[in-house]
Amino acid sequence: ETGVTQSPTHLIKTRGQQVTLRCSSQSGHNTVSWYQQALGQGPQFIFQYYREEENGRGNFPPRFSGLQFPNYSSELNVNALELDDSALYLCASSRGPGTEAFFGQGTRLTVV
């Protein structure tokens, strides 16, 4: 059983650019959640996708958007990047409500 994988592992972007981060969920998992973890902080919930539909969103602006594909992999898109978007972005997948989430190794995004 493969785990949650994220790509790329590191990324450097310029302020104002757009970025797409990718996540392959663990086999058998239909739910994907995205989290932003700023340096020295706990992860903050961005949004969740369940069977290709958004199933909840945290306190993030609309320039943070996502997709989930039929194979349950997912993308996180961030437009008009700001310096404060620099963080570790974590993807987590689970079998569904009431089950534990398994996290990928994250994508470290640096905005300069």
Next chain:
Amino acid sequence: AQKVTQAQTEISVVEKEDVTLDCVYETRDTTYYLFWYKQPPSGELVFLIRRNSFDEQNEISGRYSWNFQKSTSSFNFTITASQVVDSAVYFCALRPNFGNEKLTFGTGTRLTIIP
């Protein structure tokens, strides 16, 4: 609103000592789940335990044990006979029993085990 507080920002102990990481939470939900995750330098969050609010029994898994006290809204984590490999940041998290699976995390405790 949900909130998780980990008051200990950093802890250092000598190898083989026992150490307890504190977690206090706030929620208006009557049922919920509590979690502990370990984050090594590689960045991945490693799941350690999930506890349903209905189940207040303490749990032990090898050198790890958890003390859940609903009366004080605490879910503390103890490592017995600590090892250098236990060095990491540990996060406590809370999730409602219903709805989406949004995890609310604390700010984490950085644990350093000194050889």
